[in-house]
Amino acid sequence: MNGRAEERDPAIRRFRRRRLADRVFLVLTVASVGVVLAPLVAVVGSVVARGAAAVTPEFLVSVSRPVGEPGGGIGHALAGSALLVGSALAVAGPFGIAAGLFLAGTRRNRIAWAVRASADVLTGVPSIVVGVFAYAVLVVPLRHFSGLAGTLALAVLMWPLIARATEEVVRMVPRELSEAGLALGARNWRVALRVVVPAAFPGIGAALIGAASRAAGETAPLMFTAFGSPFLALDPTEPVAAVPLVIFNYAVSPYDDWRRQAWAAALVLCVLVLAGNLVSRSLIARRAPR
Amino acid sequence: MTSAIHEGLVPGSIPVGRDAPAPARRNKIEVVELTARYGNREAITGVTLSIPARTVTAIIGPSGCGKSTLLRCLNRLHEATPGAGVSGRILLDGRDLRAEDPIVVRRRVGMVFQRPNPFPTMSVRDNVLAGFRLTGVRPRSPEEVVERALRRAALWNEVKDALDRPGTSLSGGQQQRLCIARALAVEPEVLLMDEPCSALDPVATARIEELVREVAPEVTVVMVTHNMQQAARVSERTAFLYLGRLVEVGDTATIFTRPAERLTEEYITGRFG
Ligand SMILES: Nc1ncnc2c1ncn2[C@@H]1O[C@H](COP(=O)(O)OP(=O)(O)OP(=O)(O)O)[C@@H](O)[C@H]1O
Numbered sequence: 001m002n003g004r005a006e007e008r009d010p011a012i013r014r015f016r017r018r019r020l021a022d023r024v025f026l027v028l029t030v031a032s033v034g035v036v037l038a039p040l041v042a043v044v045g046s047v048v049a050r051g052a053a054a055v056t057p058e059f060l061v062s063v064s065r066p067v068g069e070p071g072g073g074i075g076h077a078l079a080g081s082a083l084l085v086g087s088a089l090a091v092a093g094p095f096g097i098a099a100g101l102f103l104a105g106t107r108r109n110r111i112a113w114a115v116r117a118s119a120d121v122l123t124g125v126p127s128i129v130v131g132v133f134a135y136a137v138l139v140v141p142l143r144h145f146s147g148l149a150g151t152l153a154l155a156v157l158m159w160p161l162i163a164r165a166t167e168e169v170v171r172m173v174p175r176e177l178s179e180a181g182l183a184l185g186a187r188n189w190r191v192a193l194r195v196v197v198p199a200a201f202p203g204i205g206a207a208l209i210g211a212a213s214r215a216a217g218e219t220a221p222l223m224f225t226a227f228g229s230p231f232l233a234l235d236p237t238e239p240v241a242a243v244p245l246v247i248f249n250y251a252v253s254p255y256d257d258w259r260r261q262a263w264a265a266a267l268v269l270c271v272l273v274l275a276g277n278l279v280s281r282s283l284i285a286r287r288a289p290r
Numbered sequence: 291m292t293s294a295i296h297e298g299l300v301p302g303s304i305p306v307g308r309d310a311p312a313p314a315r316r317n318k319i320e321v322v323e324l325t326a327r328y329g330n331r332e333a334i335t336g337v338t339l340s341i342p343a344r345t346v347t348a349i350i351g352p353s354g355c356g357k358s359t360l361l362r363c364l365n366r367l368h369e370a371t372p373g374a375g376v377s378g379r380i381l382l383d384g385r386d387l388r389a390e391d392p393i394v395v396r397r398r399v400g401m402v403f404q405r406p407n408p409f410p411t412m413s414v415r416d417n418v419l420a421g422f423r424l425t426g427v428r429p430r431s432p433e434e435v436v437e438r439a440l441r442r443a444a445l446w447n448e449v450k451d452a453l454d455r456p457g458t459s460l461s462g463g464q465q466q467r468l469c470i471a472r473a474l475a476v477e478p479e480v481l482l483m484d485e486p487c488s489a490l491d492p493v494a495t496a497r498i499e500e501l502v503r504e505v506a507p508e509v510t511v512v513m514v515t516h517n518m519q520q521a522a523r524v525s526e527r528t529a530f531l532y533l534g535r536l537v538e539v540g541d542t543a544t545i546f547t548r549p550a551e552r553l554t555e556e557y558i559t560g561r562f563g
């Protein structure tokens with residue numbers, strides 16, 4: 001066969017056309033992945049580029065210093081965030097898990113419908129609205145900003161996330177397991193607590209960590225609740241610092257040093273939230289067998 | 291219809307027919323005109339059946355005829371299914387099941403499922419003790435309970451050094467015997483088994499049949515099976531269900547050699563249309 005005979009063979013021509021189409025699509029696919037990844041790379045890249053240099057062990061442990069004084073850090077904000085998110089988790093966790101168990105256990109029931117609907121609506125409510133709510137409920141009557149109000153705001157944001165995620169993972173526990181518990185003469189609540197929850201535990205853990213890392217990054221609901229503080233203040237009735245508030249306050253300040261610290265704090269927050277998400281995902285990935 | 295079908299229709303009545311047994315054969319369970327539904331669909335209709343104490347009763351019939359549903363009525367697990375309904379009566383030792391707390395019923399009537407379902411988050415030991423732990427009862431001597439139950443389930447020698455391993459780390463056949471040990475640990479009066487060997491190889495199947503024979507003198511066993519040979523090997527009595535109705539019940543030997551109903555004969559001989 002010579003070249004010209006090959007040109008005329010319709011099978012070979014069809015094959016070449018397909019190969020061309022295949023390559024075009026490959027290029028388009030790679031390009032669209034690039035378009036999707038570009039903002040992520042840009043954001044993470046700029047945060048790392050501008051923040052990495054300032055993230056030192058000292059930065060992580062020392063508290064805020066006045067402008068011009070060198071060596072300030074975000075230790076107070078990390079502690080404050082841990083306090084706020086931790087206590088919000090302590091409140092929203094049990095409520096969210098209980099609601100999730102209830103939702104998974106009941107199908108057509110008015111109360112279940114109402115719980116599910118309110119969880120869904122609450123998930124869609126802008127977080128600043130939740131902040132306003134906590135402001136009205138706790139800040140106004142107590143007459144000052146407090147960690148308590150921040151905790152309430154974060155807890156209100158977290159519970160629907162925990163409830164719906166718990167419902168989902170509990171539904172994935174095989175029915176045979178809870179039937180095995182029932183067949184032994186166990187009451188429903190014991191089967192839920194001793195059989196279903198342990199079997200769904202990795203998933204519930206993932207839900208808790210996911211909700212916590214989401215809350216750790218929230219700024220708006222804390223602005224007029226926890227408010228922020230330059231001190232290591234762990235009294236829940238006083239204003240409490242939080243990493244996102246530090247980022248906000250420093251970033252809009254006119255001082256170069258504070259703006260540098262804002263970038264560094266942003267990097268720390270990114271790493272924390274990312275780590276939370278990774279842990280949460282790995283828990284979901286190695287869910288109990290069957 | 292034959293006399294066999296009506297046998298035991300009235301609680302405590304003396305069974306009639308050729309195989310009229312010695313009076314010692316007390317009925318542990320009486321099922322009277324039992325109908326069970328999923329939504330509006332009847333899965334079993336008007337089943338009347340008596341189950342003698344301390345014997346093995348096999349329930350046979352084609353797929354979907356309602357064997358599992360009937361079994362799940364006997365420990366009131368059927369009513370735990372969303373949308374399920376029951377009418378008719380079931381008497382356990384002459385007392386209506388509905389008059390009892392389902393929790394109490396299920397402690398007296400244990401169950402082994404088709405697929406082994408040990409609790410994945412519990413060790414072998416905790417699986418055996420689950421019937422206590424999940425009901426808040428404290429066994430006098432947990433170690434003795436574990437050993438006795440595992441011995442009765444013919445599993446002790448294989449797992450006595452692995453009691454702290456997860457229950458799901460055992461082989462399929464061992465897991466099923468673990469589930470049997472879990473059911474036996476609380477000393478039930480009745481043991482319901484829903485095709486307990488369908489996921490197992492012939493060796494594991496033989497062991498389970500053997501242990502069923504061994505516990506039968508103490509426990510009333512009701513076993514659903516698809517396997518005719520198994521029914522013939524392990525059971526004294528056999529009930530044949532078809533399309534949700536009880537066609538025939540009687541001594542296994544009679545059912546397999548001289549069934550009264552043509553349908554039974556066709557099913558047993560594999561000529562089924
Ligand atoms: N959870 C359920 N919801 C609705 N219908 C059901 C449910 N479980 C069983 N059924 C129906 O009830 C009928 C009887 O089912 P059952 O499981 O008792 O049959 P079976 O004799 O055990 O069959 P197999 O031998 O295949 O296990 C079937 O028609 C089935 O479709």
Ligand SMILES: [Mg+2]
Nearest residue numbers: 357358359484
């Ligand atoms: Mg079945």
